[in-house]
Amino acid sequence: MRSSMTERLVGALAMASGACRALAALLLALLAVLVVGGVAARNLADLGLPWVDELARFCGIALVYLTVPMLALRGQHVAVDMLPKALPPVPRLWLEKAAELAMLAFCALFLYALHLFLGRAGKFETPALGMSNWLFYAPPLIGFVLLTLAALTRLFGCASAGAEDGEIR
Amino acid sequence: ATKLVYGHNNEPASVAGAQADWFAEAVKRHSGGDLTVEVFPSSQLGKLKELAEAVSVGTIAFSHNTAGGIGSLYEPFAALDTPYLYRDVDHLMKVMDVNSPVMTELNKGLIAAANVRVIYAHYFGRRNLTANKAVRKPDDLKGMKIRAVPFPIYTTAVEGMGAAPVPVDWSEVPTALATGLVAGQENPVNVILNVKLYEVQSHLMLTGHMSNAEVVVMNEAKWQGLSAAQKDAITAASAEIRERATKAIQDNESKDTEELKKRGMTVIGPEDGLDLAAFRASVDKLVQQRFGAKYGALYEKIKAVA
Amino acid sequence: MSLLLVLLFAGMLVIGVPVAVSLGLSAAVTIMAFGLPVNVLAQRAVNALDSVQLLAVPLFILAAGLLSAMGVTGHMFDLVRMLVGRVRGGVAQVTVLVNLIFSGISGAALADIGALGKIQIDQMVGQGYRKDFAAGLTIAAATIGPIFPPSIPIIIYASVTNVSAVQLLIAGIVPALLITVFLMIQIGFIAAFRSLPRDDARPAAAAILRQAVFTFPALVTPVLLIAGLLSGWFGPTEVAAVTVAYALLIGFGVYRTLTWRAVWDSLLETVDATANILFIVASAAVFAWVLTLDRVPALAGSFLLGLSDNPLVLLFLVNVLLLLVGMVLESIAAILIIAPIVAPALHAAGVDPLQLGIVFVLNLMIGLLTPPVGMSLYMVSIIARMPVHTVVRGCAPFLVSLLISLAVVSAVPAVTTWLPQSLGK
Ligand code: NA
Ligand code: NA
Numbered sequence: 001m002r003s004s005m006t007e008r009l010v011g012a013l014a015m016a017s018g019a020c021r022a023l024a025a026l027l028l029a030l031l032a033v034l035v036v037g038g039v040a041a042r043n044l045a046d047l048g049l050p051w052v053d054e055l056a057r058f059c060g061i062a063l064v065y066l067t068v069p070m071l072a073l074r075g076q077h078v079a080v081d082m083l084p085k086a087l088p089p090v091p092r093l094w095l096e097k098a099a100e101l102a103m104l105a106f107c108a109l110f111l112y113a114l115h116l117f118l119g120r121a122g123k124f125e126t127p128a129l130g131m132s133n134w135l136f137y138a139p140p141l142i143g144f145v146l147l148t149l150a151a152l153t154r155l156f157g158c159a160s161a162g163a164e165d166g167e168i169r
Numbered sequence: 170a171t172k173l174v175y176g177h178n179n180e181p182a183s184v185a186g187a188q189a190d191w192f193a194e195a196v197k198r199h200s201g202g203d204l205t206v207e208v209f210p211s212s213q214l215g216k217l218k219e220l221a222e223a224v225s226v227g228t229i230a231f232s233h234n235t236a237g238g239i240g241s242l243y244e245p246f247a248a249l250d251t252p253y254l255y256r257d258v259d260h261l262m263k264v265m266d267v268n269s270p271v272m273t274e275l276n277k278g279l280i281a282a283a284n285v286r287v288i289y290a291h292y293f294g295r296r297n298l299t300a301n302k303a304v305r306k307p308d309d310l311k312g313m314k315i316r317a318v319p320f321p322i323y324t325t326a327v328e329g330m331g332a333a334p335v336p337v338d339w340s341e342v343p344t345a346l347a348t349g350l351v352a353g354q355e356n357p358v359n360v361i362l363n364v365k366l367y368e369v370q371s372h373l374m375l376t377g378h379m380s381n382a383e384v385v386v387m388n389e390a391k392w393q394g395l396s397a398a399q400k401d402a403i404t405a406a407s408a409e410i411r412e413r414a415t416k417a418i419q420d421n422e423s424k425d426t427e428e429l430k431k432r433g434m435t436v437i438g439p440e441d442g443l444d445l446a447a448f449r450a451s452v453d454k455l456v457q458q459r460f461g462a463k464y465g466a467l468y469e470k471i472k473a474v475a
Numbered sequence: 476m477s478l479l480l481v482l483l484f485a486g487m488l489v490i491g492v493p494v495a496v497s498l499g500l501s502a503a504v505t506i507m508a509f510g511l512p513v514n515v516l517a518q519r520a521v522n523a524l525d526s527v528q529l530l531a532v533p534l535f536i537l538a539a540g541l542l543s544a545m546g547v548t549g550h551m552f553d554l555v556r557m558l559v560g561r562v563r564g565g566v567a568q569v570t571v572l573v574n575l576i577f578s579g580i581s582g583a584a585l586a587d588i589g590a591l592g593k594i595q596i597d598q599m600v601g602q603g604y605r606k607d608f609a610a611g612l613t614i615a616a617a618t619i620g621p622i623f624p625p626s627i628p629i630i631i632y633a634s635v636t637n638v639s640a641v642q643l644l645i646a647g648i649v650p651a652l653l654i655t656v657f658l659m660i661q662i663g664f665i666a667a668f669r670s671l672p673r674d675d676a677r678p679a680a681a682a683i684l685r686q687a688v689f690t691f692p693a694l695v696t697p698v699l700l701i702a703g704l705l706s707g708w709f710g711p712t713e714v715a716a717v718t719v720a721y722a723l724l725i726g727f728g729v730y731r732t733l734t735w736r737a738v739w740d741s742l743l744e745t746v747d748a749t750a751n752i753l754f755i756v757a758s759a760a761v762f763a764w765v766l767t768l769d770r771v772p773a774l775a776g777s778f779l780l781g782l783s784d785n786p787l788v789l790l791f792l793v794n795v796l797l798l799l800v801g802m803v804l805e806s807i808a809a810i811l812i813i814a815p816i817v818a819p820a821l822h823a824a825g826v827d828p829l830q831l832g833i834v835f836v837l838n839l840m841i842g843l844l845t846p847p848v849g850m851s852l853y854m855v856s857i858i859a860r861m862p863v864h865t866v867v868r869g870c871a872p873f874l875v876s877l878l879i880s881l882a883v884v885s886a887v888p889a890v891t892t893w894l895p896q897s898l899g900k
Contacts, residue, residue: 048335067750077493348707
């Protein structure tokens, strides 16, 4: 009973991370369209569009933070795994757990920092679009919440053991 | 003894950068060494918008920015960068005095909105247009792409002058001018000289379409945490450096214009047929249309400062 | 403060904590331990990515991904082999030349190895080359990729040192050609002494022509890209986006091998690779913030300038430093940590920023093939199913060409500065 509950939660996390990654891919497509559109507007219509520039930068930031959880879930973040790979299975497992613990600690501190920052600076707006910082920082917020959950599931060994050799991309 | 961090985006060799070091030295002197200001120039601690927010949340104690940049913390500040707003440098300095009626009111709003206080502001220069051809009236700029700071008030200035404003990242400006991505740009003469824009632009038009102050701001909580004597030291240092920096910029302005001439730029002023009245009328019209409703009352108060 | 920071970072890196987390967590812990403002962690990490220049990273990755997805790399290889395959050591020479062509599309050494490595190694081994030679040459030739524009490490270097990305990208052109020439000369020597294999059949002129016409639209991509940068019609990010548009155009309109499914897969692969790189960039920004607040860049700068004020000597010192750093540190992290420390001092001593940038990046790309931490070594060992030490042995001889190129770029500023300086004049 309990294990099926866990499975369902892990499944939901994988789905949420996958959805974020898909959203990131769409933002990348939008980014390409925006930049090409900016070129066209400038060269064909003599128009400079500061909001296009700003929206493109927002897409760039968002796509990074929205993809990070999926990479963690699959263990694809670039790491130097020489030492762990050289060790026998048991100490190696401990090092892997330590790495997940480090990820968890980083997530916790980052979210705390984001909470402090947005508490003060959440209402400020971006210059061209007047986008509030809450929106601007929403992708990192979502990304790090999912990243925390990803680290937790991997720490307790619930993640599907795929792509262990996928570190090099 | 208290240590405070001052982060900014300018090179230490420029006046805007050097004045931060002067300020640090003056604070130390006026506080008898009780208060130390550590300066981190050249965007080492972050870029402009980020620095303004860093002062607001207390990551750093001091930074400086254009009024337009402070506008991202408290919107009405952006009005202080309106083109053709000040009668002369003296008028600008009176408006930007922390004790002027305009500034007192704006500062109150800034503290409430962002936990940030203006401690002083100095004259930073008059923005002039450069291009690879002579420009004398708004019509001459028709269809020309001019690099503009991506703030509404700055793009409005360029658009009002008759050109198409195009955002270009600052580090790419010399290349963009060399290759013709944009046909011109606008900046104070010291910037034009320091970044060697005379290598890629042949004409300097003394349009003076915008007079800017560099606004030095401090985190309000850090200010309130200081002793009365420490506050006095900062106030004294502020008064001193505000005058010194303004004078240094003004002295340099004519020197730098001469230097640009020597380096081969054709300088076009009113005596060479530059139709300042036409530029002013054209820009004013667009400013009224876009910002009249929002800033009209503030513009009246600024005009009233004598 | 910095001591704690660096020790924590090194400790975590060694036990296999992801690079981004090692950087970010060591900075976060130091910030907490010394009572520095915590919110900088979130603020810096997000703002470091708020840059138009960095947008070129995903766009260039996407463009290269699309071109690979439409299957043009194999055709490029065939064409060059028809032209050069008959000289002794022909396929080895082809490997270098195809890397040069592909370097005009792709911006990262690992991407080059990913797109070309398997074909190259299979073709060489199939013709009787030693396996370690094939693996070593594949890795060495892939260093051309991130030196010739486009280049992800160069864009990242430009963004942290406030150097013009366009100029720095163009500055890489001549050095990349230099590496190509040195590698080809070295292969020529090896071919003469060890009598490497060659192709026997002479391809018909008509076949060559057919292959050339077929490959032409793809071969034009790098030309378009360089012309775009040189002409100034576009900024670097815009060139990247226009290349994406061009790739879609030829993929759907000319080759008709591109499908929407493949485009979607390229988008997904691109966000994966981008997030991996830029997450490191974000964390490194926080790490560098702590170093800066502790005055490390200023101290290191005055230390360097105290050793010498001769630009050549300083460049030599930086080379030694970077070759050591390149052995143990991942290349992007190395740029982000070391460049802000070293660049201001060397600029002050009169080293040209463009020359320094290329020396810096070339050095760290050589680091990709030096053990113990060399991402290219790992990658080839996986795709060629070869133990890492065999790959290292295969690489070692080609270090000669790479180090000679590095020495020339370091000693002669004009190699890097001439082309960008003649821009727009
Ligand atoms: Na390349
Ligand atoms: Na290495």
